Amino acid sequence: MLNTLDEVLLMGPGPSSVHPRVYKALAMPTMGHLDAQFLALMDKLKENLKDLMATKNEATIALSATGSSGMEAVLVNLIEENEPMLIITNGFFSERMVDVASRLGAKVDVLEFPWGKHADPGEITKKLKEKPYKLVGMVHAETSTGVLNPIAEIGPLVRSMGAYFIVDAVTSFGGNELRVDDFCIDALYSCSQKCLGCPSGLSPVSFSDRAMEKIAARKKKVPNFYLDMTLLMKYWSGSPRAYHHTAPANMYFALYEALNLILEEGHDRVKARHIETHEYLVQSLEKMGLSMLVEKPWRLPNLNTVLIPDGVEDFAVRKELRATHKIEIGAGLGSLAGKIWRIGIMGHTGRKENVDTLLAALKKILG
Ligand SMILES: *Cc1c(COP(=O)(O)O)cnc(C)c1O
16 A cells, blocks of 8 residues: 555645654654653754744743644643733634633634735724733634734834734745744744654644743633643753653654754745745746635745636646646635635745746646
8 A cells, every 4th residue: 555655745734744854853763752862862853943943931841743633732831721822813823822822711702804904003002901811812814815914013013002812824934934032922832743854743832931921820721631731841941851642753753854954044044945946836836827715915935825727627727637647736715615725835845946946737637
């Protein structure tokens, strides 16, 4: 069975393509989760995550689960029942945040912006003045619509009102400008399979000291054992290290190598490569007569939403791309289903040669 699987060029909303060095790291002999060498690797991993996130946060680790677990972790640790929370929505993943926060008993208000538009700092300021929110959550890079939200501006607004600022950086981390301390972020979560270019399975998270103090002062224990940050920190930096769960060592090897690749290339260079590849893709698509969903200033370079031309059948094109050309692109979600394609140029995928491969295939199919 395994030897019949295709090698697919992954150009959808994640997972993205994996660098050969990351595959090599995955195939290393596995290790005990409390082995001294493994613990040293975890320390280094933590330092590299802090470096790439531009944060001093001690509570910066990678959870053994996907990006959605990062969302659960941040919310279950920080929310206490009945706390007022504002969630800024403009797509599928911010709406998921509303669901998760509501299940945990937060009193959620939603400030909604249309799908495909950015979250506007002026409107957010107005909303924040209406009542004292304890927590404010939003998505940085909205993978469902291809919008990059201006969190650098919004973070300081939230901080000035005294609320905790929670950011979904699942798609932005590794691909876009994300300076956790400068952006006044109190907690964020990401994943391994988008701009970091690993298979899925890990979720980097970071909590400010202020957020960790909020967790320490909870009236009731965090109502989730697996995602309890106080317990996880005893494994990631306790002395002696305490067993919490059996860390998937090979996934951590892979993440370690993926971060090394970014550090070797240079973080700024990696971000610039995403922008250059994006500009090349958009220009080429426009030459073919296609147009983008999102207005230019708010476009997310790593995830491009393209309007499907009239008379073109969404599924037939994606099916042909996958079957004949072994390329995966993403479909629209929710109200955008059938109306857009989502073209990811994240991490190792984000290279001009991959754009050329995709465009050649699309030209053949569209005629
Ligand atoms: C992919 C994604 C998630 C969910 O992550 P999983 O790894 O699929 O659990 C959450 N938020 C955003 C913005 C995403 O793009």
